[in-house]
Amino acid sequence: MKHSISLALFLAALWWVLSGFTKPLLLGLGVVSVLFTVLLARRMRVIDAESHPLHLTWGLIRYWVFLIKEIVLSNAQVVRLILSPSAKIAPHFVKVQTKQETDLGRTILANSITLTPGTVTVSIDAQDLLVHALTKETAQAVIEGQLDLRVPADAEQPT
C-alpha cells in the first residue's frame, strides 16, 4: 500500500513538473490520470519493493553523490588517455565477484560500472560479473570493489 501511495505522489509531482498547469480542470484531469495509472500498475502487479525501492531512498541518494564523484574522476582518466599521444591502452576482460545478494543490488552495481567510463559490464551470471576495462588502472577500481561496498544494501527485507 505504501508503495502505491508513494507512486501516486511521485507521478503527481512528475505530472505537474512536466506540465506546469494550475487550472482546476487540468489539475483534475491530472489527478484522474495519476489514479488510473496507479490502478493499472496495481492490476499488473508491478508495484513492489523491487520496482519502487522505497526502503533504499536515502541510501540511493547518498550513493548517487558518491557515484557522480566517481564518474567525474574516471572521465578525467579516460580523457587523459584519449588526449595523450603516448598513452598505452590495454583493453581486456576481467571477471569480478560481487557481494550483492539481491537482483536489485546487482543491477545497481552493473549499471554503475557501465556508467563510469573505462569499464563496461558485459554480462552477469549469478555472482560473477564480466567487465570490459580500457586499462589496468580503470579495472583496478572494479577489482577492489569500491562501488560494490557502497551499493545501498537491503536494510529491510522487501515486503
Added chain:
Amino acid sequence: MIWSEVVAAILLILGSALLVIGGVGLLRFPHFYSRLHAGGVIDTLAAGLFLAGLAFLFGPTLGSVKLGLIFVFLLFTSPTACHALARAAHVAGLREPTQAEEEQQWQK
C-alpha cells in the same frame, strides 16, 4: 552579463570540449570495445555539463527541474544502451584482439 550566464558559458564550453574529445576518442581508439569507453565520456560528463549549463541559463524555473529529470533519466538509460551494445558484440563472438595486433593498430 550576469554571473549565472558566465557560469553557464563555462559549463557549456567545457561540455562541448568533452564532446569533441569523446569524438576524437571514438576515432583514435582501435577496436569496438575500447571505442565504447570513449562513448562513455559523451554519455555522462559531457551531457551532464551541458544540462547543468542550460539549467544556469534557465535560472530557478520549472525548466531547470525538467533538465534535472533528463539527467536522472540519462543515468538510467545510457548504461543500458552501452551494455546492450557490449553484450551484443560479446554474444556474437567478437573477441578482443591480441596484444600484438592491438599495438600495431594503435601505432597507425
